[in-house]
Amino acid sequence: MAWYAYCIAEKQAFPELLRHRKPIPMETVQGIEGNQVFLYPASDLAVIVSEHSSSENLNQKAAVDHARVISDCFKMSTVLPFRFGTVFNDDDALRRSIRSNQRQFVTNIDRLRGKAEMHLKVTLDDCCREQIRRLIPESMHAVGKEYLSNLRENATLQRERQTRARAVSVQMHRMFSPLAEEITCKRTDAGKMLLDIAHLIDSKCIERYQNKYSSASVLMKDCQMQLSGPWPPYHFVHRLTRAASHATAGSPAMSA
Template identity: 25%
Template sequence: MSTTAGTAPVAGAPTAGSGVWLHGVVVDADPATLTGIAGMDGRPTRVVRAAGLTAVVSAAPLAEYGEEALRRNLEDLAWLERAARTHHTVVDVLSRSGAVVPARLATVHRDDGRVARVLTERRAELVATLARLTDREEWGVKGYVVPGAVPRGAEASVGGGGAGAAYLRRRRAQLTAREEGQRIAADAAAAAHTALAGYAVAARRHAPQDRRLSGAATAMVLNGAYLVDQAAVAGFSALVGALADRHPELRLELTGPWPPYSFVMEPAGEPAHQVREPA
Protein backbone atom coordinates (compact mmCIF):
# COMPACT_ATOMS: atom_id res chain seq x y z
CA MET A 1 0.00 0.00 0.00
CA SER A 2 1.03 3.56 -0.43
CA THR A 3 1.49 6.37 2.03
CA THR A 4 -0.40 9.26 3.52
CA ALA A 5 0.05 12.63 1.94
CA GLY A 6 1.86 14.27 4.83
CA THR A 7 4.51 14.01 7.48
CA ALA A 8 4.89 15.10 11.10
CA PRO A 9 3.62 18.40 12.55
CA VAL A 10 5.81 21.50 12.47
CA ALA A 11 8.74 21.04 14.83
CA GLY A 12 10.37 23.87 16.71
CA ALA A 13 8.02 26.42 15.14
CA PRO A 14 7.12 29.65 16.92
CA THR A 15 3.66 30.01 18.42
CA ALA A 16 2.92 33.17 16.40
CA GLY A 17 1.93 33.14 12.77
CA SER A 18 0.35 30.36 10.79
CA GLY A 19 1.35 26.98 9.44
CA VAL A 20 -0.22 24.98 6.61
CA TRP A 21 -2.57 22.11 7.48
CA LEU A 22 -2.57 19.44 4.78
CA HIS A 23 -5.97 17.81 4.15
CA GLY A 24 -5.18 15.63 1.17
CA VAL A 25 -3.62 15.26 -2.26
CA VAL A 26 -5.55 15.03 -5.54
CA VAL A 27 -4.67 15.34 -9.19
CA ASP A 28 -6.61 18.59 -9.42
CA ALA A 29 -9.29 20.46 -7.47
CA ASP A 30 -12.07 22.76 -8.59
CA PRO A 31 -11.48 26.19 -6.97
CA ALA A 32 -15.24 26.79 -6.85
CA THR A 33 -15.69 23.65 -4.75
CA LEU A 34 -12.92 24.62 -2.34
CA THR A 35 -14.36 28.10 -1.82
CA GLY A 36 -17.33 26.55 -0.04
CA ILE A 37 -15.28 24.34 2.32
CA ALA A 38 -14.04 25.83 5.58
CA GLY A 39 -10.56 24.84 6.71
CA MET A 40 -9.06 24.65 10.17
CA ASP A 41 -9.18 28.42 10.71
CA GLY A 42 -12.74 28.75 9.43
CA ARG A 43 -11.67 30.32 6.13
CA PRO A 44 -11.93 28.60 2.72
CA THR A 45 -9.42 25.91 1.84
CA ARG A 46 -6.94 26.51 -0.99
CA VAL A 47 -4.43 24.57 -3.09
CA VAL A 48 -0.68 24.18 -3.45
CA ARG A 49 0.41 22.73 -6.80
CA ALA A 50 3.68 21.02 -7.65
CA ALA A 51 4.92 18.07 -9.73
CA GLY A 52 1.57 17.71 -11.46
CA LEU A 53 -0.26 17.17 -8.16
CA THR A 54 -2.51 19.32 -6.00
CA ALA A 55 -2.42 19.57 -2.23
CA VAL A 56 -5.56 20.93 -0.57
CA VAL A 57 -4.61 22.92 2.51
CA SER A 58 -5.86 25.46 5.01
CA ALA A 59 -4.26 27.94 7.35
CA ALA A 60 -3.34 26.56 10.78
CA PRO A 61 -2.60 29.25 13.39
CA LEU A 62 0.46 28.02 15.31
CA ALA A 63 -0.97 29.18 18.61
CA GLU A 64 -3.42 26.28 18.23
CA TYR A 65 -1.73 23.98 15.73
CA GLY A 66 1.99 24.38 16.45
CA GLU A 67 3.95 21.44 17.83
CA GLU A 68 3.48 22.17 21.56
CA ALA A 69 -0.14 23.29 21.14
CA LEU A 70 -0.96 20.16 19.14
CA ARG A 71 0.61 17.91 21.73
CA ARG A 72 -1.65 19.47 24.34
CA ASN A 73 -4.79 19.72 22.22
CA LEU A 74 -4.65 16.15 20.96
CA GLU A 75 -5.25 15.07 24.57
CA ASP A 76 -8.45 17.13 24.65
CA LEU A 77 -11.21 14.89 23.27
CA ALA A 78 -13.59 17.76 22.54
CA TRP A 79 -10.89 19.64 20.61
CA LEU A 80 -9.85 16.48 18.83
CA GLU A 81 -13.40 15.74 17.71
CA ARG A 82 -13.84 19.26 16.31
CA ALA A 83 -10.53 19.14 14.46
CA ALA A 84 -11.21 15.64 13.12
CA ARG A 85 -14.65 16.60 11.86
CA THR A 86 -13.35 19.71 10.10
CA HIS A 87 -10.55 17.73 8.49
CA HIS A 88 -12.91 14.91 7.51
CA THR A 89 -15.41 17.30 5.94
CA VAL A 90 -12.73 18.59 3.56
CA VAL A 91 -11.46 15.11 2.70
CA ASP A 92 -15.02 13.83 2.21
CA VAL A 93 -15.86 16.58 -0.27
CA LEU A 94 -12.65 15.87 -2.19
CA SER A 95 -13.41 12.14 -2.29
CA ARG A 96 -16.79 12.79 -3.90
CA SER A 97 -15.07 14.52 -6.82
CA GLY A 98 -12.44 11.85 -7.48
CA ALA A 99 -9.51 10.00 -5.98
CA VAL A 100 -7.87 11.56 -2.93
CA VAL A 101 -4.96 10.56 -0.73
CA PRO A 102 -6.07 11.73 2.74
CA ALA A 103 -3.41 13.30 4.93
CA ARG A 104 -2.94 12.02 8.42
CA LEU A 105 -4.76 14.07 11.05
CA ALA A 106 -2.67 17.03 12.30
CA THR A 107 -0.22 17.14 9.40
CA VAL A 108 0.99 20.74 9.65
CA HIS A 109 3.80 22.15 7.50
CA ARG A 110 5.75 25.33 7.99
CA ASP A 111 4.79 26.91 4.64
CA ASP A 112 3.62 26.24 1.10
CA GLY A 113 7.17 25.56 -0.01
CA ARG A 114 7.41 22.58 2.32
CA VAL A 115 4.09 21.21 1.01
CA ALA A 116 5.33 21.57 -2.58
CA ARG A 117 8.51 19.74 -1.62
CA VAL A 118 6.48 16.81 -0.25
CA LEU A 119 4.54 16.61 -3.51
CA THR A 120 7.75 16.60 -5.51
CA GLU A 121 9.69 14.13 -3.35
CA ARG A 122 6.83 11.67 -3.06
CA ARG A 123 5.30 12.13 -6.47
CA ALA A 124 5.75 8.52 -7.63
CA GLU A 125 4.03 6.93 -4.63
CA LEU A 126 1.27 9.54 -4.53
CA VAL A 127 0.54 9.08 -8.24
CA ALA A 128 0.47 5.30 -7.78
CA THR A 129 -1.92 5.60 -4.83
CA LEU A 130 -4.24 7.95 -6.68
CA ALA A 131 -4.32 5.53 -9.63
CA ARG A 132 -5.16 2.63 -7.31
CA LEU A 133 -8.00 4.59 -5.66
CA THR A 134 -9.55 6.00 -8.84
CA ASP A 135 -13.19 4.93 -9.33
CA ARG A 136 -13.14 3.06 -6.02
CA GLU A 137 -14.75 3.74 -2.63
CA GLU A 138 -14.24 2.57 0.91
CA TRP A 139 -17.23 0.84 2.50
CA GLY A 140 -17.51 -0.35 6.07
CA VAL A 141 -19.28 -3.44 7.36
CA LYS A 142 -19.85 -3.94 11.07
CA GLY A 143 -21.17 -7.10 12.62
CA TYR A 144 -22.86 -7.35 16.03
CA VAL A 145 -23.78 -10.42 18.05
CA VAL A 146 -27.47 -11.41 17.96
CA PRO A 147 -27.89 -13.37 21.22
CA GLY A 148 -31.42 -14.54 20.41
CA ALA A 149 -30.16 -16.44 17.39
CA VAL A 150 -28.12 -18.81 19.59
CA PRO A 151 -30.06 -21.75 21.14
CA ARG A 152 -29.95 -21.92 24.92
CA GLY A 153 -31.21 -25.45 25.43
CA ALA A 154 -28.88 -25.95 28.36
CA GLU A 155 -30.87 -23.47 30.41
CA ALA A 156 -33.80 -25.87 30.62
CA SER A 157 -31.82 -28.72 32.20
CA VAL A 158 -33.03 -29.97 35.54
CA GLY A 159 -31.47 -32.03 38.31
CA GLY A 160 -31.46 -32.68 41.99
CA GLY A 161 -29.69 -30.89 44.76
CA GLY A 162 -32.27 -28.30 45.82
CA ALA A 163 -32.96 -24.73 44.85
CA GLY A 164 -29.36 -23.56 45.31
CA ALA A 165 -27.96 -26.27 43.05
CA ALA A 166 -30.65 -25.60 40.44
CA TYR A 167 -29.75 -21.90 40.43
CA LEU A 168 -26.07 -22.72 39.93
CA ARG A 169 -26.91 -25.05 37.06
CA ARG A 170 -29.03 -22.41 35.38
CA ARG A 171 -26.35 -19.77 35.85
CA ARG A 172 -23.65 -22.07 34.49
CA ALA A 173 -25.84 -22.89 31.47
CA GLN A 174 -26.42 -19.20 30.80
CA LEU A 175 -22.70 -18.44 30.87
CA THR A 176 -21.94 -21.40 28.64
CA ALA A 177 -24.59 -20.33 26.14
CA ARG A 178 -23.25 -16.78 26.13
CA GLU A 179 -19.69 -17.96 25.49
CA GLU A 180 -20.91 -20.32 22.78
CA GLY A 181 -22.89 -17.50 21.20
CA GLN A 182 -19.79 -15.28 21.13
CA ARG A 183 -17.77 -18.09 19.53
CA ILE A 184 -20.40 -18.80 16.89
CA ALA A 185 -20.72 -15.08 16.08
CA ALA A 186 -16.93 -14.72 15.85
CA ASP A 187 -16.76 -17.64 13.41
CA ALA A 188 -19.58 -16.11 11.36
CA ALA A 189 -17.79 -12.75 11.34
CA ALA A 190 -14.62 -14.38 10.01
CA ALA A 191 -16.59 -16.12 7.27
CA ALA A 192 -18.40 -12.91 6.33
CA HIS A 193 -15.13 -10.96 6.18
CA THR A 194 -13.56 -13.60 3.93
CA ALA A 195 -16.51 -13.42 1.53
CA LEU A 196 -16.54 -9.61 1.47
CA ALA A 197 -12.75 -9.41 1.03
CA GLY A 198 -13.04 -11.77 -1.92
CA TYR A 199 -15.49 -9.41 -3.59
CA ALA A 200 -13.55 -6.20 -2.84
CA VAL A 201 -10.35 -4.89 -4.39
CA ALA A 202 -8.74 -4.70 -0.94
CA ALA A 203 -9.89 -5.26 2.62
CA ARG A 204 -8.84 -4.53 6.18
CA ARG A 205 -10.24 -5.84 9.42
CA HIS A 206 -10.02 -3.25 12.19
CA ALA A 207 -10.29 -4.01 15.89
CA PRO A 208 -13.93 -4.09 17.07
CA GLN A 209 -15.16 -0.93 18.76
CA ASP A 210 -15.99 -0.90 22.43
CA ARG A 211 -19.74 -0.63 23.10
CA ARG A 212 -19.19 2.81 24.60
CA LEU A 213 -18.02 3.97 21.16
CA SER A 214 -20.29 1.89 18.95
CA GLY A 215 -23.40 2.63 20.99
CA ALA A 216 -24.64 -0.88 20.20
CA ALA A 217 -26.46 -3.05 22.73
CA THR A 218 -24.36 -6.12 21.90
CA ALA A 219 -20.71 -6.78 21.21
CA MET A 220 -19.14 -5.95 17.85
CA VAL A 221 -17.32 -8.91 16.29
CA LEU A 222 -16.65 -7.48 12.81
CA ASN A 223 -15.28 -4.06 11.93
CA GLY A 224 -14.25 -4.40 8.31
CA ALA A 225 -13.25 -1.88 5.65
CA TYR A 226 -13.46 -2.75 1.95
CA LEU A 227 -12.20 -0.93 -1.13
CA VAL A 228 -14.85 -1.51 -3.79
CA ASP A 229 -15.05 -0.57 -7.47
CA GLN A 230 -17.83 1.98 -7.88
CA ALA A 231 -19.38 -0.19 -10.59
CA ALA A 232 -19.55 -3.11 -8.14
CA VAL A 233 -21.14 -1.32 -5.17
CA ALA A 234 -24.63 -2.67 -5.84
CA GLY A 235 -23.29 -6.22 -5.91
CA PHE A 236 -21.30 -5.63 -2.74
CA SER A 237 -24.42 -4.34 -0.97
CA ALA A 238 -26.36 -7.39 -2.15
CA LEU A 239 -23.61 -9.65 -0.80
CA VAL A 240 -23.88 -8.00 2.63
CA GLY A 241 -27.61 -8.74 2.59
CA ALA A 242 -27.04 -12.34 1.56
CA LEU A 243 -24.48 -12.83 4.31
CA ALA A 244 -26.89 -11.40 6.88
CA ASP A 245 -29.47 -14.00 5.82
CA ARG A 246 -26.85 -16.75 5.91
CA HIS A 247 -25.63 -15.79 9.39
CA PRO A 248 -28.62 -14.85 11.58
CA GLU A 249 -26.28 -14.84 14.60
CA LEU A 250 -24.87 -11.57 13.19
CA ARG A 251 -26.47 -8.18 12.63
CA LEU A 252 -24.55 -6.71 9.70
CA GLU A 253 -24.43 -2.97 9.10
CA LEU A 254 -23.16 -1.45 5.83
CA THR A 255 -21.78 2.11 5.98
CA GLY A 256 -20.23 4.42 3.43
CA PRO A 257 -18.95 5.47 1.09
CA TRP A 258 -15.97 6.87 3.00
CA PRO A 259 -12.74 8.47 1.90
CA PRO A 260 -10.12 5.70 1.63
CA TYR A 261 -8.61 6.17 5.10
CA SER A 262 -8.12 2.43 5.58
CA PHE A 263 -6.19 1.97 2.35
CA VAL A 264 -3.54 4.64 2.69
CA MET A 265 -0.41 3.77 4.64
CA GLU A 266 2.37 5.60 6.42
CA PRO A 267 5.87 5.20 4.93
CA ALA A 268 6.93 2.92 7.79
CA GLY A 269 3.98 0.65 7.14
CA GLU A 270 1.75 1.96 9.92
CA PRO A 271 -1.88 2.66 9.05
CA ALA A 272 -2.90 6.26 8.58
CA HIS A 273 -4.77 7.88 11.45
CA GLN A 274 -8.45 7.20 10.79
CA VAL A 275 -9.92 10.63 11.04
CA ARG A 276 -13.50 9.51 11.47
CA GLU A 277 -14.69 6.06 12.41
CA PRO A 278 -17.32 4.95 9.93
CA ALA A 279 -20.60 4.71 11.74
Protein backbone atom coordinates in the same frame (compact mmCIF):
# COMPACT_ATOMS: atom_id res chain seq x y z
CA MET B 1 2.67 30.88 6.45
CA ALA B 2 1.72 27.48 7.89
CA TRP B 3 -0.62 25.19 5.99
CA TYR B 4 -3.03 22.66 7.45
CA ALA B 5 -3.23 19.66 5.07
CA TYR B 6 -6.38 17.60 4.35
CA CYS B 7 -5.52 15.40 1.40
CA ILE B 8 -3.73 15.03 -1.93
CA ALA B 9 -5.85 14.93 -5.08
CA GLU B 10 -5.40 14.72 -8.84
CA LYS B 11 -4.55 18.08 -10.37
CA GLN B 12 -6.45 17.18 -13.54
CA ALA B 13 -9.68 16.97 -11.52
CA PHE B 14 -9.51 20.74 -11.02
CA PRO B 15 -9.21 22.44 -14.45
CA GLU B 16 -8.87 25.85 -12.81
CA LEU B 17 -5.40 24.83 -11.57
CA LEU B 18 -4.11 24.51 -15.13
CA ARG B 19 -3.93 28.33 -15.34
CA HIS B 20 -2.34 28.89 -11.91
CA ARG B 21 0.92 28.18 -10.14
CA LYS B 22 -0.18 29.57 -6.81
CA PRO B 23 -2.89 28.30 -4.40
CA ILE B 24 -6.41 29.14 -5.44
CA PRO B 25 -9.53 29.02 -3.20
CA MET B 26 -12.15 26.28 -3.36
CA GLU B 27 -15.17 28.53 -3.08
CA THR B 28 -17.66 25.86 -1.98
CA VAL B 29 -15.56 24.23 0.76
CA GLN B 30 -14.85 25.46 4.29
CA GLY B 31 -12.15 23.94 6.44
CA ILE B 32 -11.28 23.77 10.12
CA GLU B 33 -12.39 26.84 12.12
CA GLY B 34 -14.33 27.92 9.02
CA ASN B 35 -11.05 28.70 7.20
CA GLN B 36 -10.94 29.06 3.44
CA VAL B 37 -9.75 25.87 1.72
CA PHE B 38 -7.20 26.18 -1.08
CA LEU B 39 -5.99 24.03 -3.96
CA TYR B 40 -2.19 24.05 -3.77
CA PRO B 41 -0.63 22.94 -7.09
CA ALA B 42 2.32 20.54 -6.87
CA SER B 43 3.35 19.16 -10.27
CA ASP B 44 0.62 16.65 -11.30
CA LEU B 45 -0.95 16.76 -7.84
CA ALA B 46 -3.13 19.16 -5.88
CA VAL B 47 -2.75 19.47 -2.12
CA ILE B 48 -5.92 20.52 -0.31
CA VAL B 49 -4.95 22.94 2.47
CA SER B 50 -6.09 25.87 4.57
CA GLU B 51 -4.08 28.53 6.38
CA HIS B 52 -3.17 27.49 9.90
CA SER B 53 -2.42 29.33 13.14
CA SER B 54 -0.84 27.66 16.18
CA SER B 55 -3.66 29.13 18.28
CA GLU B 56 -6.29 27.05 16.47
CA ASN B 57 -7.77 24.25 18.57
CA LEU B 58 -7.56 20.87 16.84
CA ASN B 59 -10.42 19.34 18.82
CA GLN B 60 -13.17 16.82 18.03
CA LYS B 61 -15.09 19.34 15.92
CA ALA B 62 -11.93 20.01 13.93
CA ALA B 63 -11.56 16.27 13.32
CA VAL B 64 -15.11 16.17 11.94
CA ASP B 65 -14.36 19.17 9.69
CA HIS B 66 -11.14 17.47 8.52
CA ALA B 67 -13.09 14.37 7.43
CA ARG B 68 -15.81 16.50 5.79
CA VAL B 69 -13.30 18.33 3.59
CA ILE B 70 -11.76 15.03 2.48
CA SER B 71 -15.23 13.63 1.68
CA ASP B 72 -16.10 16.74 -0.35
CA CYS B 73 -12.88 16.38 -2.36
CA PHE B 74 -13.50 12.65 -2.82
CA LYS B 75 -16.64 13.55 -4.81
CA MET B 76 -14.40 15.27 -7.37
CA SER B 77 -11.18 13.24 -7.40
CA THR B 78 -9.24 10.26 -6.12
CA VAL B 79 -7.77 11.39 -2.79
CA LEU B 80 -4.97 10.38 -0.44
CA PRO B 81 -6.05 11.62 3.01
CA PHE B 82 -3.58 13.17 5.43
CA ARG B 83 -3.77 12.16 9.07
CA PHE B 84 -5.73 14.63 11.21
CA GLY B 85 -3.42 17.31 12.60
CA THR B 86 -0.84 17.34 9.77
CA VAL B 87 0.63 20.84 9.42
CA PHE B 88 3.33 22.15 7.07
CA ASN B 89 5.26 25.01 8.62
CA ASP B 90 5.65 26.93 5.35
CA ASP B 91 5.52 26.64 1.55
CA ASP B 92 9.02 25.15 1.34
CA ALA B 93 8.14 22.38 3.80
CA LEU B 94 5.02 21.51 1.83
CA ARG B 95 6.73 21.49 -1.57
CA ARG B 96 9.74 19.55 -0.27
CA SER B 97 7.58 16.85 1.30
CA ILE B 98 5.38 16.40 -1.76
CA ARG B 99 8.38 16.38 -4.10
CA SER B 100 10.26 13.74 -2.10
CA ASN B 101 7.25 11.37 -2.10
CA GLN B 102 5.67 12.32 -5.42
CA ARG B 103 6.34 9.06 -7.25
CA GLN B 104 4.68 7.03 -4.52
CA PHE B 105 1.73 9.43 -4.26
CA VAL B 106 1.12 9.23 -8.03
CA THR B 107 1.36 5.43 -7.89
CA ASN B 108 -1.16 5.30 -5.06
CA ILE B 109 -3.60 7.55 -6.88
CA ASP B 110 -3.34 5.33 -9.96
CA ARG B 111 -4.04 2.21 -7.84
CA LEU B 112 -6.99 3.77 -6.01
CA ARG B 113 -8.60 5.62 -8.91
CA GLY B 114 -12.26 4.67 -9.26
CA LYS B 115 -12.32 2.84 -5.93
CA ALA B 116 -14.08 3.47 -2.62
CA GLU B 117 -14.07 2.12 0.91
CA MET B 118 -17.11 0.49 2.50
CA HIS B 119 -17.17 0.03 6.25
CA LEU B 120 -18.84 -2.90 8.03
CA LYS B 121 -19.27 -3.29 11.77
CA VAL B 122 -20.23 -6.85 12.71
CA THR B 123 -21.17 -7.58 16.34
CA LEU B 124 -21.41 -11.17 17.56
CA ASP B 125 -21.59 -12.98 20.89
CA ASP B 126 -18.29 -13.64 22.62
CA CYS B 127 -18.52 -17.42 22.87
CA CYS B 128 -15.85 -17.66 25.59
CA ARG B 129 -16.56 -14.59 27.73
CA GLU B 130 -18.09 -16.34 30.74
CA GLN B 131 -15.50 -19.11 30.85
CA ILE B 132 -12.62 -16.64 30.70
CA ARG B 133 -14.26 -14.44 33.34
CA ARG B 134 -14.51 -17.50 35.61
CA LEU B 135 -10.86 -18.42 35.07
CA ILE B 136 -9.43 -15.03 36.03
CA PRO B 137 -10.20 -15.15 39.78
CA GLU B 138 -9.38 -18.86 39.89
CA SER B 139 -5.97 -18.24 38.33
CA MET B 140 -5.16 -15.61 40.95
CA HIS B 141 -5.27 -18.23 43.72
CA ALA B 142 -4.12 -21.30 41.77
CA VAL B 143 -0.68 -22.84 42.17
CA GLY B 144 1.27 -25.67 40.60
CA LYS B 145 -0.66 -27.99 38.31
CA GLU B 146 -3.92 -26.10 38.84
CA TYR B 147 -2.27 -22.85 37.68
CA LEU B 148 -0.81 -24.51 34.57
CA SER B 149 -4.17 -26.13 33.83
CA ASN B 150 -5.88 -22.74 34.00
CA LEU B 151 -3.30 -21.28 31.65
CA ARG B 152 -3.89 -24.04 29.11
CA GLU B 153 -7.68 -23.68 29.37
CA ASN B 154 -7.43 -19.91 28.93
CA ALA B 155 -5.21 -20.35 25.85
CA THR B 156 -7.71 -22.83 24.40
CA LEU B 157 -10.59 -20.40 24.95
CA GLN B 158 -8.64 -17.57 23.34
CA ARG B 159 -8.01 -19.75 20.28
CA GLU B 160 -11.73 -20.58 20.10
CA ARG B 161 -12.53 -16.88 20.21
CA GLN B 162 -10.05 -16.15 17.41
CA THR B 163 -11.38 -19.05 15.34
CA ARG B 164 -14.93 -17.74 15.69
CA ALA B 165 -13.92 -14.23 14.61
CA ARG B 166 -11.84 -15.58 11.72
CA ALA B 167 -14.73 -17.75 10.48
CA VAL B 168 -17.06 -14.75 10.39
CA SER B 169 -14.48 -12.59 8.59
CA VAL B 170 -13.94 -15.34 5.97
CA GLN B 171 -17.70 -15.56 5.47
CA MET B 172 -17.85 -11.78 4.98
CA HIS B 173 -15.05 -11.99 2.43
CA ARG B 174 -16.88 -14.68 0.45
CA MET B 175 -20.13 -12.73 0.48
CA PHE B 176 -18.70 -9.37 -0.57
CA SER B 177 -15.58 -10.33 -2.60
CA PRO B 178 -13.75 -7.02 -2.03
CA LEU B 179 -10.64 -5.96 -3.93
CA ALA B 180 -8.85 -5.65 -0.58
CA GLU B 181 -9.81 -5.62 3.09
CA GLU B 182 -8.59 -4.51 6.53
CA ILE B 183 -10.06 -6.20 9.64
CA THR B 184 -9.72 -5.56 13.35
CA CYS B 185 -11.45 -7.40 16.20
CA LYS B 186 -12.05 -6.20 19.76
CA ARG B 187 -14.24 -7.01 22.74
CA THR B 188 -16.95 -4.57 23.79
CA ASP B 189 -18.06 -3.60 27.30
CA ALA B 190 -21.34 -5.39 26.65
CA GLY B 191 -19.55 -8.75 26.36
CA LYS B 192 -19.63 -8.93 22.55
CA MET B 193 -16.98 -9.20 19.85
CA LEU B 194 -16.83 -6.39 17.30
CA LEU B 195 -15.36 -6.98 13.86
CA ASP B 196 -14.42 -3.71 12.18
CA ILE B 197 -14.13 -4.45 8.45
CA ALA B 198 -13.00 -2.07 5.70
CA HIS B 199 -13.58 -3.26 2.14
CA LEU B 200 -12.04 -1.66 -0.93
CA ILE B 201 -14.39 -1.91 -3.92
CA ASP B 202 -14.89 -0.50 -7.41
CA SER B 203 -17.01 2.65 -7.18
CA LYS B 204 -19.22 1.30 -9.97
CA CYS B 205 -20.19 -1.63 -7.72
CA ILE B 206 -21.51 0.33 -4.72
CA GLU B 207 -25.16 -0.52 -5.40
CA ARG B 208 -24.29 -4.20 -5.88
CA TYR B 209 -22.35 -4.14 -2.60
CA GLN B 210 -25.32 -2.59 -0.79
CA ASN B 211 -27.57 -5.34 -2.15
CA LYS B 212 -25.13 -7.97 -0.89
CA TYR B 213 -25.25 -6.29 2.51
CA SER B 214 -29.04 -6.59 2.58
CA SER B 215 -28.77 -10.30 1.82
CA ALA B 216 -26.00 -10.82 4.39
CA SER B 217 -28.07 -9.09 7.10
CA VAL B 218 -30.79 -11.71 6.58
CA LEU B 219 -28.43 -14.70 6.39
CA MET B 220 -26.21 -13.79 9.35
CA LYS B 221 -28.91 -14.13 12.00
CA ASP B 222 -26.42 -14.54 14.85
CA CYS B 223 -24.71 -11.22 14.06
CA GLN B 224 -25.67 -7.57 14.10
CA MET B 225 -24.36 -5.62 11.11
CA GLN B 226 -23.97 -1.93 10.29
CA LEU B 227 -22.85 -0.50 6.95
CA SER B 228 -21.46 2.92 6.10
CA GLY B 229 -19.88 4.38 2.98
CA PRO B 230 -18.76 4.96 0.36
CA TRP B 231 -15.76 6.65 1.97
CA PRO B 232 -12.35 7.76 0.74
CA PRO B 233 -9.95 4.78 0.98
CA TYR B 234 -8.50 5.68 4.40
CA HIS B 235 -7.34 2.19 5.40
CA PHE B 236 -5.81 1.37 2.05
CA VAL B 237 -3.87 4.61 1.67
CA HIS B 238 -2.14 3.73 4.95
CA ARG B 239 -1.21 0.32 3.62
CA LEU B 240 0.20 1.68 0.35
CA THR B 241 2.20 4.58 1.84
CA ARG B 242 3.50 3.05 5.06
CA ALA B 243 7.14 3.52 4.09
CA ALA B 244 6.64 7.22 3.28
CA SER B 245 4.48 8.13 6.29
CA HIS B 246 5.68 10.34 9.11
CA ALA B 247 3.76 11.55 12.14
CA THR B 248 5.63 14.80 12.62
CA ALA B 249 4.24 18.14 11.55
CA GLY B 250 5.49 19.22 8.19
CA SER B 251 5.62 15.69 6.76
CA PRO B 252 2.81 13.79 5.02
CA ALA B 253 1.24 11.29 7.41
CA MET B 254 -1.51 9.24 5.83
CA SER B 255 -4.63 8.24 7.73
CA ALA B 256 -5.16 4.81 9.10
